[in-house]
Amino acid sequence: METIYSTVKPTQYNIEETRIDSCLLDTDALTVVQKLKESGFTAYFVGGCIRDLLRGITPKDFDVSTSARPDQIKHVFGRQCLLIGRRFPLAHVRFGHKAIEVATFRAGEPDEANLIVRDNRWGSEEEDVLRRDFTINGLFYDPSTETLIDYVGGLEDLKANLLRSIGPAKVRFRQDPVRMLRLLKFRARYGFSIDGEAEEATLSMQRDIHKSSPARILEEILRMLESGASAPFFQLMGEYGFLSLLFPSLTHFLAKPEGREVFRYLACLDQVQKRKSGFLPDRSTAIACLLFPLLEKTLQIDWIAKGKTPHLGEVIFTISSLIQHTLLEAFSHFPRRLTAETSSILVNQYRLTPLSGKKFHKERLFQHRDFSAALQFLKIRALVQEDLVETYLALKQQYQHFLQHGKRSHARRH
Ligand code: ATP
Numbered sequence: 001m002e003t004i005y006s007t008v009k010p011t012q013y014n015i016e017e018t019r020i021d022s023c024l025l026d027t028d029a030l031t032v033v034q035k036l037k038e039s040g041f042t043a044y045f046v047g048g049c050i051r052d053l054l055r056g057i058t059p060k061d062f063d064v065s066t067s068a069r070p071d072q073i074k075h076v077f078g079r080q081c082l083l084i085g086r087r088f089p090l091a092h093v094r095f096g097h098k099a100i101e102v103a104t105f106r107a108g109e110p111d112e113a114n115l116i117v118r119d120n121r122w123g124s125e126e127e128d129v130l131r132r133d134f135t136i137n138g139l140f141y142d143p144s145t146e147t148l149i150d151y152v153g154g155l156e157d158l159k160a161n162l163l164r165s166i167g168p169a170k171v172r173f174r175q176d177p178v179r180m181l182r183l184l185k186f187r188a189r190y191g192f193s194i195d196g197e198a199e200e201a202t203l204s205m206q207r208d209i210h211k212s213s214p215a216r217i218l219e220e221i222l223r224m225l226e227s228g229a230s231a232p233f234f235q236l237m238g239e240y241g242f243l244s245l246l247f248p249s250l251t252h253f254l255a256k257p258e259g260r261e262v263f264r265y266l267a268c269l270d271q272v273q274k275r276k277s278g279f280l281p282d283r284s285t286a287i288a289c290l291l292f293p294l295l296e297k298t299l300q301i302d303w304i305a306k307g308k309t310p311h312l313g314e315v316i317f318t319i320s321s322l323i324q325h326t327l328l329e330a331f332s333h334f335p336r337r338l339t340a341e342t343s344s345i346l347v348n349q350y351r352l353t354p355l356s357g358k359k360f361h362k363e364r365l366f367q368h369r370d371f372s373a374a375l376q377f378l379k380i381r382a383l384v385q386e387d388l389v390e391t392y393l394a395l396k397q398q399y400q401h402f403l404q405h406g407k408r409s410h411a412r413r414h
């Protein structure tokens with residue numbers, strides 16, 4: 001079938017126009033593109049890495065799109081290449097521990113009016129761009145000629161700080177409702193404005209989000225929790241009505257004045273993530289930020305306000321029912337490892353700073369497998385609550401000492 005996109009001609013921009021700093025290009029990704037081109041294929045950098053390069057940011061990874069089919073990619077890179085994915089094969093070209101993801105040009109379903117369940121047809125480079133979500137993510141870059149190839153007006157939108165969907169927003173969001181969350185993700189990360197059509201579509205179609213696979217929704221949310229822009233993202237999810245659809249119990253708490261505390265935790269999490277030094281908080285620490293204020297409030301109401309102090313066992317019980325209500329009821333396939341780690345971080349807060357004020361057995365706690373995650377979360381608590389700074393710094397120092405000396409003497413004793 002003839003599609004409305006079939007005659008699109010790209011605009012090409014040279015290095016003077018794009019000002020992409022070639023020092024920010026990844027040398028391994030350059031090798032991949034170069035080798036594919038030497039073997040007679042078309043190959044470009046694509047997607048998020050181009051968007052970041054154009055904004056002068058070092059991309060966190062480089063994706064490559066190519067005319068080569070997976071078996072041909074495998075042939076070019078031999079044992080360095082691993083084919084992954086069954087439904088839609090992708091190639092990982094390995095450089096030590098690092099892998100560059102290489103995908104064959106794919107065709108989308110630009111005219112499909114319903115949810116797309118099949119996304120596995122090979123296509124032309126033009127079709128590969130047109131299946132993508134937003135114009136700012138639809139750019140190709142050819143490093144060998146230093147040319148930007150723009151089929152969708154992405155460069156202009158990037159310069160105008162505008163988020164615009166590729167194709168009619170309502171159609172594209174119906175095909176894949178996760179795109180609405182991605183729209184908020186880019187707005188949260190860059191502060192870009194959303195174009196009128198995409199805005200209207202998002203505001204009228206939030207409920208479609210339930211048609212998407214929970215695993216994909218969760219993955220976008222977890223990635224945002226690690227992005228350094230989790231606070232604005234959760235704020236936007238609230239404003240656009242996704243929070244109440246995805247996390248009903250949490251939304252109820254966030255609507256109360258004490259719910260603001262969650263945003264303070266997320267803002268501190270973002271602050272730590274953006275510093276990009278030392279230990280970076282992982283997903284369980286991020287989830288602990290979402291739950292801890294609610295946990296504190298629950299313990300306050302159920303125990304402290306009644307003049308009682310809960311035992312650790314009762315705290316553990318409150319944590320597991322909180323996880324059940326806020327996470328598992330919303331995402332029945334929430335990864336078990338993640339809930340176990342989050343639970344451990346939360347429980348350990350009541351060992352590090354016991355409600356009873358009693359001293360705890362530090363050595364035993366330091367040996368705990370998840371202790372460093374608990375300490376990391378205490379750091380975030382100390383950013384929110386200044387009176388914890390001293391406790392955090394003292395514990396950190398004692399733990400470092402334990403790691404250097406304690407472990408050894410402990411080993412000698414056994
Ligand atoms: P990030 O910096 O978070 O990785 P990204 O834009 O690179 O942002 P990815 O999830 O890595 O996001 O996706 C890579 C590219 O694949 C995107 O830039 C976009 O072109 C395309 N893409 C991702 N998800 C979708 C989707 N749901 N619909 C259409 N295109 C998508």
Ligand code: MG
Pocket residue numbers: 047048049061
């Ligand atoms: Mg990416």
